[in-house]
Every structure is written in C-alpha cells, then in structure tokens.
Amino acid sequence: MRDLRPTSNLVLQAIFNILYSVKGKDFLDLFAGTGQVGIKALEKGAKSVVFVDIEKKRIEDIKKKAKNYANTNFIVSDALKFLKTAQPFDVIFADPPYDYKFYDKLIKLSFDTLKEGGILIVEHRSNNDLSNILPDDFLESRKYGDTVISFWRKE
Numbered sequence: 001m002r003d004l005r006p007t008s009n010l011v012l013q014a015i016f017n018i019l020y021s022v023k024g025k026d027f028l029d030l031f032a033g034t035g036q037v038g039i040k041a042l043e044k045g046a047k048s049v050v051f052v053d054i055e056k057k058r059i060e061d062i063k064k065k066a067k068n069y070a071n072t073n074f075i076v077s078d079a080l081k082f083l084k085t086a087q088p089f090d091v092i093f094a095d096p097p098y099d100y101k102f103y104d105k106l107i108k109l110s111f112d113t114l115k116e117g118g119i120l121i122v123e124h125r126s127n128n129d130l131s132n133i134l135p136d137d138f139l140e141s142r143k144y145g146d147t148v149i150s151f152w153r154k155e
Helices: 009-019 036-043 056-065 079-083 103-113
Strands: 026-030 048-053 072-076 089-094 114-125 138-144 147-153
Touching (some): 009 036, 009 114, 026 103, 036 048, 036 056, 036 089, 079 103
Parallel strands (some): 089 114
Antiparallel strands (some): 138 147
16 A cells, blocks of 8 residues: 555645635545545535545545545546546546656546536645646646645636
C-alpha cells in the first residue's frame, strides 16, 4: 500500500474557500486516500460524492467514515481507468501521489468528465508546473509550502 499524504487542513480550507459552494454538486474524490476531501464536500452539502482509490482497504475505511451520508459511491479502481467510463461531475478533486507520472492524461481525462462550468482541482508538488496542460482552461495555482493546488474550469 502506498503511503498516505492527507491533504493538510490549510489546503483543505483553501479548496473549499475557493470553490465557495459545493451545495447540490456532484463531486468526485480521485485518489481518495483518507476520504477527507470528499467527506468535507458532503458536510458542505454536495449532492453526491464518488470516492475512488486503487487500495481496497482505503475505500473500506472511507465507507466507515462516510456511513452517515447518503448519495455516496465507493470505487476500488485505478483513477485513469475509472475516468474513461465515469459519469459527468461538477467538481473533480485529484490528489495523486507526488511522484505520479501521468498528470497529462489525468488532467485531460478529468476535464473530459467535467460538466459544463465544472471545476477540476489537482493537488501536486510545487516543482510540477501543470499550467501548460489545457492552458486555455487553466484558472490558477496556489502554493502552500511544498503543496500546490491547481484549478481548471470547463466553459
């Protein structure tokens, strides 16, 4: 099992401040890990949350944490494989391992899976500049220590 690198509270707060509202939105938590981002989306009123992680044990742990919420789905899958057949989402949050080699594919497949007006958020290491992937749809990056959150919007 790969090491967990949970999203820091500072970054978690920043994500939801930038999103402003997820109320009534379909939310995808890719590379879900602890599930804290998707659970926060549920707390903030997301209509539905799908948690995807390649590790079955992590998905089982997230199910326990999210047991009081309706409209959740838990998928054990590789993120790229899941995206190829996924339903559309309003918000996609992806937090791949920092040594991830497929950011280009991840961002393009995620973007194709967004609904019109949807937002893609990717958490990554500060030494990866992802702004050149889909540059016309790139919004911004914000840095928090060694962590960066980058945003794209599908218009």
